[in-house]
Amino acid sequence: MDTGIVVVGASLAGAKAAEALRAEGYAGPITLVGDEHERPYERPPLSKGYLLGKEEREKIYVHPAGWYEEHGVTLRLGVAATAIDPAAHTVALAGGDRLPYSKLLLATGSSPRRLPVPGGDGEFVQTLRRVGDSERLRAAFRPGARVVIVGAGWIGLEAAAAARTAGAEVTVLEAAELPLLRVLGREVAQVFTDLHRAHGVDLRFGAKVEELKPDGVRLGDGSTVPADVLLVGVGISPNTALAEHAGLTVENGVRTDQHLATSHPDVFAAGDVANAFHPLFGKPIRVEHWANALNQPAVAAAAMLGKDAVYDRVPYFFTDQYDLGMEYTGYAEPGGYDRVVFRGDVAGREFVAFWLSGGKVLAGMNVNVWDVTDPIRELVRSGRGVDPERLADPAVPLNEI
Numbered sequence: 001m002d003t004g005i006v007v008v009g010a011s012l013a014g015a016k017a018a019e020a021l022r023a024e025g026y027a028g029p030i031t032l033v034g035d036e037h038e039r040p041y042e043r044p045p046l047s048k049g050y051l052l053g054k055e056e057r058e059k060i061y062v063h064p065a066g067w068y069e070e071h072g073v074t075l076r077l078g079v080a081a082t083a084i085d086p087a088a089h090t091v092a093l094a095g096g097d098r099l100p101y102s103k104l105l106l107a108t109g110s111s112p113r114r115l116p117v118p119g120g121d122g123e124f125v126q127t128l129r130r131v132g133d134s135e136r137l138r139a140a141f142r143p144g145a146r147v148v149i150v151g152a153g154w155i156g157l158e159a160a161a162a163a164r165t166a167g168a169e170v171t172v173l174e175a176a177e178l179p180l181l182r183v184l185g186r187e188v189a190q191v192f193t194d195l196h197r198a199h200g201v202d203l204r205f206g207a208k209v210e211e212l213k214p215d216g217v218r219l220g221d222g223s224t225v226p227a228d229v230l231l232v233g234v235g236i237s238p239n240t241a242l243a244e245h246a247g248l249t250v251e252n253g254v255r256t257d258q259h260l261a262t263s264h265p266d267v268f269a270a271g272d273v274a275n276a277f278h279p280l281f282g283k284p285i286r287v288e289h290w291a292n293a294l295n296q297p298a299v300a301a302a303a304m305l306g307k308d309a310v311y312d313r314v315p316y317f318f319t320d321q322y323d324l325g326m327e328y329t330g331y332a333e334p335g336g337y338d339r340v341v342f343r344g345d346v347a348g349r350e351f352v353a354f355w356l357s358g359g360k361v362l363a364g365m366n367v368n369v370w371d372v373t374d375p376i377r378e379l380v381r382s383g384r385g386v387d388p389e390r391l392a393d394p395a396v397p398l399n400e401i
């Protein structure tokens, strides 16, 4: 007997899974359980247009308010799933309810990491994950406010851009030598350093944060950087507690196969929490980006309904900072490439960068150059060697390489 499908995590991946199940023709009960009080919304605007006050709240939601009822999807919001029992096929909720399921999707996403230093858990320390975080920061980003951001990753840099745009004084403290060094490597990380310095951000590298205090950050050299607003953006951890306690295989997220099935055949995982085997790369990868949470659920939904669906999309993400917009397509690990090739005007921040290994393109990033993700994706997917001279030459169309 079909007791229905339960999705834990009512955000982008969860909402897209419900949509995909109905699109696949599934007519049984679907319940979306989420511990936030909001209906599913998208997070990228929280550090961009919504944080800047340019985007309306209504625009952030995945579906209009009436969509869930219209599609027979039960929303259980503001309630956490506290345990899953794969043998009994039940999900326990805070408050005592127990939901039966035939198939379960874990779409629990991830949570911001805290700094393991004195004050790291302080209430005055802000993180940026939920819509309320974005609203608090927007109110605090005012002309002259001293904003200190720990971590020069995507969230830290996007928040720095929003704070500067609002007229705040911004200091970014980063432990590494450059921003985004692990993701982009030295060559491209420099572009983001130059961008933020040109906009008046005080970027400090090699910073050793010793303590977070309500009035600032104490560094290893004994100095304190004064702060009216203190934001920590030092990465995220996948929300794997439910899976771990249920005995599912958890390794850097919930391990799944290429169909997004976990180590229990009736439990699936998608989005930030899933460390999914990727046929193109021949190993599991966990992608903490919007496009992955958008697209994986269709595969999980089809697989839950017994269809032979495989997730093999080339990873993709984007960022907007000041007047720089970029898209990154592919997957280049730190140390996994041997050459970076630029095409276009790097100093003018209008270019494409390619990460190569053995002459093959692993990833490409277009900065203020548009409509090139299709040929970049094809270059990555083909796995064929390319001529770096032609790759670097803007006169040679990308789809002819």
Ligand SMILES: Cc1cc2nc3c(=O)[nH]c(=O)nc-3n(C[C@H](O)[C@H](O)[C@H](O)COP(=O)(O)OP(=O)(O)OC[C@H]3O[C@@H](n4cnc5c(N)ncnc54)[C@H](O)[C@@H]3O)c2cc1C
Pocket (backbone or CB within 6 Å): 008, 009, 010, 011, 012, 013, 014, 033, 034, 035, 036, 042, 043, 044, 045, 046, 047, 079, 080, 081, 082, 107, 108, 109, 110, 111, 128, 129, 130, 155, 239, 242, 270, 271, 272, 273, 287, 288, 289, 290, 291, 293, 316, 317, 318, 319, 320
């Ligand atoms: C500020 C910000 C900006 C971003 N910008 C970009 C960008 O520009 N480009 C890009 O590609 N990506 C971006 N991302 C990343 C992107 O938003 C994530 O990859 C995406 O949100 C992942 O979706 P998800 O549904 O897998 O997980 P999440 O969005 O993390 O949602 C998981 C949901 O599950 C809930 N939950 C967890 N455990 C339980 C439980 N036990 N019971 C009930 N509910 C639970 C959580 O509270 C949350 O609501 C950004 C993220 C943030 C925070």
